Amino acid sequence: MLSAALVLMVVVPAFGAVVAGALKGDGPRWALSVGVAALVVLIGIYAALAAPGYRYHAAVGTLPWLDAMLDGPVFGVMLDPLAAVMLLVATVIGLFTVLYSTHYLREKNREHATGHEGQARYYFWLLLFLASMVGVAVSPNFLQLLIFWELTTLCSWALISFYQDERSLRSGFKALLMTQAGGAFFLVAVLILFVSVGSVEFTALARLPDGLRLWVFILLMIAAWAKAAQVPFHTWLPDAMAAPTPISAYLHAAAMVKAGVYLMARSVSAGWAVPPAGAIALGVMALATMFIALSYYFVQDDLKRLLAYSTIAHLGYVLLGVALGGLGSIIAFRGGVLHIVCHGFSKATLFFCAGALAYVTGTRSIAALGGLARSMPLTATAFFVGVLAVAGVPPFACFWSKFMILAGAIELRGGIGPVLVVLVLVESLVSFAWMLYVGQKVFLGPVTRLAEVHSDPPPAMGAVLLLLVLACLLAPAIGIPLVEMIGR
16 A cells, blocks of 8 residues: 555656646646645655655566566665655645746746746646656665656756746756766666676665775766756756746755755665765765855855855755765764755745745846835745754754754764864854845845835745745754654
């Protein structure tokens, strides 16, 4: 029964995507899309409650000619604490994205008026994206994960290019090219596993000889960097802000880039046999990415591009926690995985606020906005809650994940722990100060010409903001019990 539920979580949104693409009329399409996304969340809740100790693995389907050459099934489903975390983020934020989109993609949108044309294409790719992310989360081996990994690349390309003007088409192509290049490294890693140990299971990585294991880990790491927009592959993500804002929120908070850090978390936790050199390289590049992304904050006028660089830095936090886990700190690893949840809901809040601003005012320019708290109190409140949450101010979400990462760093022997703590705190404080400055500029002070509006966004968008404000407080209460089971 549980395996059927996990399969349905992939099949239902995939089938819904086809129906949404074929339906006539926006009303039925919106209702179907919201219903499908809600059903996936409900099935996910059932699966989480039904999983025996969050350790479930089952084969689904077979390829006889390939099964004979492998030591495990080719296709199947798996649910463990790490998969449950990804399911939580991908499905709940996916539902919020679909609900928000039903009002955002309308002719009343002052930034991008969207009529009936393109709606079928939009919901087809969005629901398929949801199905792909569920597939990434429940995949029981590297081969199946690679298949869904590439499907997320295809969906993100189509959605980034949605408006089909020159900017969006270029941005979509750039994202496709850079992330697909990372996928090629992933494929080579899977091929080496298959040839060397006759397996594509996650645990096969630990069975490789030390030297070869390091090379395979490096290949997987490069694939993850490309997917998660880490240095030197970071440039595609800010350009991807040409996408509709709900898609930007889903890309950053729950999908695509989170698949990259999930690959690293899955690789490290599958046997805990990470070569120390690989873990050190992962940690060093995570720190470098955090500070390089931070350096871009101060020259951004586009609010979404600023949030994109913030996402790049916070994915560095996840990978830093995973790297410390590879060096023996299980609490840091748990903190990195928890940051997937905490950052996801915090960053979704900020992106949906940016979308509300653009919907009402017609611009995302920080310099052109001011005094909006008077006319958009809900959006202003949600934005500042999102800033507090993503900065890690207690008791908001990211405080708990950052606390665990820093505690894990201190566990390490030698002087590296205190150095890491100082570096992370410096990045957090500078980032927090700048985000507060931007929030003050946009929502407080004199009202600018473009900010002369009279209301918050429509009800569906406002409801999503309210739910995300609650999630910025409550997400750790769900995420911490899950991550505490990792490594037991």
